[in-house]
Amino acid sequence: MKEQKYPLSWKKDDFSIKIFCSIPNIATGIFLKSGKANFVIDPGDGILRDLNTEIGTKQILGISDIFVTHGHHDHIGGVWSLLTYLRVMRKGSPLTIHHPEGCVEIESILNAFEQVYAKSISYKLTLQSIDETTGFTQNNVLIKPFRVVHKEFLSDGSKREVPALGYNFSYKNKTICYGGDTAYCDELVNHARNADLAIIEAGHKDDEPDDMHMTLKEAKSIGNTAKEYFLVHVPE
Numbered sequence: 549m550k551e552q553k554y555p556l557s558w559k560k561d562d563f564s565i566k567i568f569c570s571i572p573n574i575a576t577g578i579f580l581k582s583g584k585a586n587f588v589i590d591p592g593d594g595i596l597r598d599l600n601t602e603i604g605t606k607q608i609l610g611i612s613d614i615f616v617t618h619g620h621h622d623h624i625g626g627v628w629s630l631l632t633y634l635r636v637m638r639k640g641s642p643l644t645i646h647h648p649e650g651c652v653e654i655e656s657i658l659n660a661f662e663q664v665y666a667k668s669i670s671y672k673l674t675l676q677s678i679d680e681t682t683g684f685t686q687n688n689v690l691i692k693p694f695r696v697v698h699k700e701f702l703s704d705g706s707k708r709e710v711p712a713l714g715y716n717f718s719y720k721n722k723t724i725c726y727g728g729d730t731a732y733c734d735e736l737v738n739h740a741r742n743a744d745l746a747i748i749e750a751g752h753k754d755d756e757p758d759d760m761h762m763t764l765k766e767a768k769s770i771g772n773t774a775k776e777y778f779l780v781h782v783p784e
């Protein structure tokens with residue numbers, strides 16, 4: 549395991565990833581670059597600030613795809629600022645936002661954005677709901693979504709499952725596995741195994757397994773099956 553100091557970076561030739569800030573309940577934000585492709589994964593709060601520092605406006609305007617694992621605020625809190633910034637800066641190329649089917653948060657944000665700015669959006673914006681976990685290719689990157697198990701609390705203290713995905717990104721024989729937020733599950737175990745980099749959450753504080761997040765022990769056991777790994781969403 550590498551030392552955990554944000555931003556976490558990993559690079560192999562022209563395939564790289566940077567994790568800006570995975571603070572549980574505050575913000576996750578990931579930038580993936582492969583050749584000429586610029587992707588954002590889980591644009592949590594602060595993503596626009598971090599992208600501006602990291603790559604600047606020109607490359608931000610070239611972002612082609614955003615991948616959302618689930619609708620919790622620490623994973624999508626930066627969507628509105630990013631979309632409106634792209635409008636103000638007159639982005640011309642299309643943008644696709646991929647999200648798990650039934651992710652009402654992202655659908656609501658997009659509806660509001662299109663309603664407010666109906667006459668002034670400079671770019672083609674597509675919402676791509678993922679219900680089948682078959683792989684697809686964007687900008688020479690093979691993307692393989694997979695289902696993970698994640699929940700949230702209702703106001704009466706009970707829990708409900710939320711639509712949640714992890715993604716494997718493969719480019720030139722290298723694979724990055726990002727599990728998003730999840731309890732220990734076979735899908736993540738299978739997708740992280742032999743990955744060149746696995747990004748694994750360890751969001752559960754106690755040692756007893758949980759149905760929302762993973763314990764440190766569970767996360768490390770999965771991380772150790774990949775060639776390298778980062779732990780994210782670790783309680784402070």
Ligand SMILES: [Zn+2]
Nearest residue numbers: 618620698729
């Ligand atoms: Zn979550």
